[in-house]
Amino acid sequence: MSEPVSKNRYHDAPRATDFTIDQAWDTYSSAEHDRWTRLFRRQREIAKGRACDTALKAMSNLELSASGIPHMGELSDKLEKLTGWRVVPVAELVPDEIFFDHLANRRFPAGAFIRPEAEFDYLQEPDIFHDIFGHVPLLANPVFADFMQAYGKGGQRAMQLGQLHNLARLYWYTVEFGLIREGDDLRIYGAGILSSPNETVFALEDDSPNRIAFDLQRIMRTKYIIDDFQQTYFVIDSFDALLDACYKDFGNVYQDVRDADDIEAHETIPQDGLIHRGTLDYFRNKVKA
Template sequence: MTMTPLKNRYHDAPRAADFTIDQAWGTYTADEHDRWDRLFRRQREIARNRACEAALQAMNELELSASGIPHMGELSDKLEKITGWRVVPVAELVPDEVFFEHLANRRFPAGAFIRPEAEFDYLQEPDIFHDIFGHVPLLANPVFADFMEAYGKGGQRAMQLGQLHNLARLYWYTVEFGLIREEGGLRIYGAGILSSPQETVFALEDDSPNRIAFDLQRIMRTKYIIDDFQQTYFVIDSFDALLDACYKDFGNVYQEVKDADDIEAHETTSQDGLIHRGTFDYFRTKAGL
């Protein structure tokens, strides 16, 4: 699934001190707007009955649609009225300290470029579709919005303590690849799943991956893979429960996990709240085993 990413259209755009750029919305081509529309229509249909209710409701409230690439300023004006968050355009992934500073101040840095047609189904670096379709809707949920602000402030603290790798795992297994229990069963809230048609189905319906109840220290010890479907997904009971578990100084938590062994992405432990033990059939087949 790996490929060399193409240079995006904003690569040489002037950047402010906080790495934000001018989205220059009027310069998107008709083909780029059409690409957004096709991505949106496909993923909205696949996400139906699979995405969490909060995400689906927010897409309607924010008026996300298959009508061209969103203007981040206009989208921010709607979002800010709901939770005080804004979406700010950037050219590409920003340095960690810049990312945390934005989150701590209720700004979400979103890539302004849209993937080229050659990378329609998969790309390595998050583009505007991943960031806006995947991340922005839940920023309209007051509890999740508070969690993201707390994460930004926690990131600043983790950098001071040299524990950023532990905190990055929390982001990966929640914000990017998290599942949540709802009345109809497990649903998706992680943006990395929500913006991927293949992983949307895989995360919920394939027998291959483990599905394990959320445990903060367990997650901070767990490695992850970046170039394939996840071998383990962690499940929260609610956004309130996620915020309650994480709305604190992680100093003591870092001390407890600092000397503990890392857990491989596919492993389970005797302490896990195991919801589903994966068969790993997908991964074995791919490896030719």
């Protein structure tokens, strides 16, 4: 039997007021479960020695496996015992105020659909593989779990102040595309990298991108691109350091960045804690092509 034309069969699913839906786990097809299995096996292998230890250990503790698409309710029961978080199914990206409310109350909204076979290697919008494999493991870490809740509360404040674009950059360069030091090495913790086989290698091993030490205001001033590898990655020293830098009211920070120029995604500035100055060759070659 062929797959439905629509890549997101939850598009018309009934939504609660918080935009959650019924995952309807028993309606996934054998082809969809097989797709999860192949995505999981490939990415778990690529992540070895590249993903941070915290993420890899959490996958084991949460019993994430290649044996089909996870049931979010069962996964939540395991996660809640560790950090009080739950994973709630949604059809697609939810409005900002709904998203922040979920995070502020220790709920992570995860897309319930799985990408079609034609987009096996790359999907621009987050599906269940990106959200579960990429995001959920770190929610089993108490410090990162606290950071995510603080981010949700901070999002509500940013909307009131009209500074949501600055806070979105923090999410992008940490939660989605962050790197972390582990001993003398850099490792991945950002979900956008962790769920992408090609960017997993590129972020750590290619000479093209800049790698810069975490700086809150610098990140809030930095633009990003959404349809290709990142031109700059920011590196945290630890999850404790990330939480310490962000567990505060950002009112004064917003005032400072409001009066400062934006920084292009590829740029470096003299104040950067530069770990690696990128050649930008990958991006220049794409322009030439």
